[in-house]
Amino acid sequence: MDDRELIAAVLAGEREAARHLYERHAPRVYRLIYRVIGKPELAEEYTQDTFVKVFRRLAQFRGDAAFTTWLHSVAMSSVLSGMRKLRRLRARETELAEASSVAARPSSGDPHLRERLQTELERLPVRLRMPVVLHDVEGLTHREIAEMLGVPEGTSKARLSEGRARLRTALAGVAAER
Amino acid sequence: MMDEKELQEQLKELGQRWRVPPEPPLDRMWGRIEQEAFVAAPKPVWRWTRTVLPLAATLVLGIGIGQVAPPFLRSPAARVPTTLAVEPEPFEVPVRPASSTAPFVGVATDYLARVTALLVTLAAEPSARPSVDYTTTQARDLLATTRLMMDAADPIEPRLRLLLEDLELVLAQIVQLPARPSAPDVLLIDHAVDQREVLPRLRVMLAEHTTSQP
Numbered sequence: 001m002d003d004r005e006l007i008a009a010v011l012a013g014e015r016e017a018a019r020h021l022y023e024r025h026a027p028r029v030y031r032l033i034y035r036v037i038g039k040p041e042l043a044e045e046y047t048q049d050t051f052v053k054v055f056r057r058l059a060q061f062r063g064d065a066a067f068t069t070w071l072h073s074v075a076m077s078s079v080l081s082g083m084r085k086l087r088r089l090r091a092r093e094t095e096l097a098e099a100s101s102v103a104a105r106p107s108s109g110d111p112h113l114r115e116r117l118q119t120e121l122e123r124l125p126v127r128l129r130m131p132v133v134l135h136d137v138e139g140l141t142h143r144e145i146a147e148m149l150g151v152p153e154g155t156s157k158a159r160l161s162e163g164r165a166r167l168r169t170a171l172a173g174v175a176a177e178r
Numbered sequence: 179m180m181d182e183k184e185l186q187e188q189l190k191e192l193g194q195r196w197r198v199p200p201e202p203p204l205d206r207m208w209g210r211i212e213q214e215a216f217v218a219a220p221k222p223v224w225r226w227t228r229t230v231l232p233l234a235a236t237l238v239l240g241i242g243i244g245q246v247a248p249p250f251l252r253s254p255a256a257r258v259p260t261t262l263a264v265e266p267e268p269f270e271v272p273v274r275p276a277s278s279t280a281p282f283v284g285v286a287t288d289y290l291a292r293v294t295a296l297l298v299t300l301a302a303e304p305s306a307r308p309s310v311d312y313t314t315t316q317a318r319d320l321l322a323t324t325r326l327m328m329d330a331a332d333p334i335e336p337r338l339r340l341l342l343e344d345l346e347l348v349l350a351q352i353v354q355l356p357a358r359p360s361a362p363d364v365l366l367i368d369h370a371v372d373q374r375e376v377l378p379r380l381r382v383m384l385a386e387h388t389t390s391q392p
Binding site for chain 1: 181185188191192196200204212215216347350353354
């Protein structure tokens, strides 16, 4: 059964179809969310939030777009919404964590480019990290990213460009030493 | 400095081993999803009449009292002159106390009014609707405002938060409208708005914010 048939079956009340639809798409959704936030317990929670929203609002799905496009946009919305809550709840802890991560930041002469790239990627703000991860790591197009994040394609391109520029600047010292 | 191409290659290579997700716990996750999406008792149906009708009744009553009240009980600004005066009667403009929440309330009221207008025009007859470009631009702008409001430092009232979450999804759907939307596209958005009773909730919230403005 393809997605459309499964969706029709879910809307007709077939719970088994919902499970099939979930099993087909959950690994990809989990992977995308994990890539963006990097914490398994949060990836699990936000994946659950995504599918709860999707099943509750399945009747609203506009059939002309791919189901995955809609699903992924709900997933990114869940991530952003979840991170907003988390930021409010843990504002103080975040400040402390950031302070310690700054203290632990390797010196500019660190020769391990890959490690530094990883560190700097994780230090990017979410709005810049998302396009970099989704485009350069996951291989999504700007159109797909724009649909997922609910922004124009130009914004996705601009954020990717800014994210890359920040990475290049941060890695300048490492590259010079090689 | 590293060039763009080299950075992209490094990022691509990093993707092979960076944040490689563990096996997703599908069965465990499904438990909560099934419980909340299918098994949990449905929320009590929100009856817009419960809130809108009392509001309307209060409004009608207020207008009625205003009509029959003796002139001296009315505020100076509300008095209707019966004759033309040569010298305009001076009246005092009431000085409103300054409030630190005034700008936010103003922004929220403006936002609620704009979302309401957008959804109402979307539900209008095709000939009365604005262009799709205009609609999606408005929706994109409002979507950004929705997210900013959800991101506000101060805690948001739970009802407003739920409304904003529903609006975020509805606006995201409008943003994705194709250049030439078919009737079902718009109907499905209408359906989404109806199903979540978005418009009645918006109007109530708008009425409350308008009356709470200093």
